[in-house]
Ligand SMILES: [Zn+2]
């Protein structure tokens with residue numbers, strides 16, 4: 001039964017909501033799931049023009065359709081990658097809290113950030129595949145942040161989210177410690193598919209952060225080698241300057 005307005009006001013007085021990023025007390029009219037104004041102001045979308053394939057911000061003006069230098073030299077195996085937000089400010093803190101501290105109290109704030117995202121480019125995907133964690137890492141963390149994000153991105157398509165097809169078969173060293181070329185080598189052979197569960201058609205691979213694209217490329221290659229026709233990548237956030245990225 002919903003609380004009466006009086007009880008709701010009393011509850012806010014006794015248990016005032018906090019910003020999940022900086023723990024600052026929120027004003028009376030702001031729901032607990034939202035960020036404080038200062039943290040909210042640090043949230044930014046990627047600024048077009050974007051690389052047609054990998055979604056990287058490109059310098060200068062101009063219409064879409066252009067490619068970044070890396071996609072020109074080494075086209076990715078996926079059709080496209082898109083990220084909803086820049087990996088900076090409150091977004092980076094929310095991701096780190098979920099990923100490294102298994103703090104699921106940040107999920108309502110993340111849900112609010114992605115609630116109005118235009119995911120029309122992924123409507124034709126037949127299945128949604130979160131990037132898997134190696135079993136040992138999953139056991140340590142107790143959650144897979146990519147799977148939680150997939151559920152936030154596609155609340156109406158829970159039945160299409162497939163967590164048991166793509167597997168991480170090698171517990172690779174943290175990508176944070178490696179450069180771009182090493183990251184790709186690090187992930188060679190890191191993924192495999194479970195043959196008992198066949199996927200086909202176009203697959204949307206979901207992850208938390210896109211940095212160099214090494215993880216996205218490795219997942220896409222594995223899926224394409226096993227009967228999938230096309231792969232699109234969707235991440236919550238993207239590092240604007242990959243060289244300075246702290247995540248994969
Ligand atoms: Zn805050």
Ligand SMILES: [Zn+2]
Nearest residue numbers: 051054068071
């Ligand atoms: Zn690109």
